[in-house]
Amino acid sequence: MKLRKPPETPAEFVDRAKTELANGVDADYATAYALIAIAERLGQIAEHLRPVQIAVDADHTPTLNWPDGRVR
Secondary structure, three states: OOOOOOOOOHHHHHHHHHHHHHOOOOHHHHHHHHHHHHHHHHHHHHHHHOOOEEEEOOOOOEEEEOOOOOEO
C-alpha cells in the first residue's frame, strides 16, 4: 500500500473524501474526511470572527479590538 501525504486544507480533505468514495472504500472514511473538511473550514472562519482583545473602558462598556482594526 502506498502511503499518501495527509490532507491539510479543507479542499484537500474534500478531494480525499471524493477519492475514497469513488474507489469504493468504506463510506465511513469518506464521511470522516468530509466532516474534517467542514470542521477545518469553520475553524478558519471563526478566526476572523474572534476579537483579538476585549477591554472595558471607563464607563465599564466592553470594547472589542478585532484583527482587522475595527473597534466596537
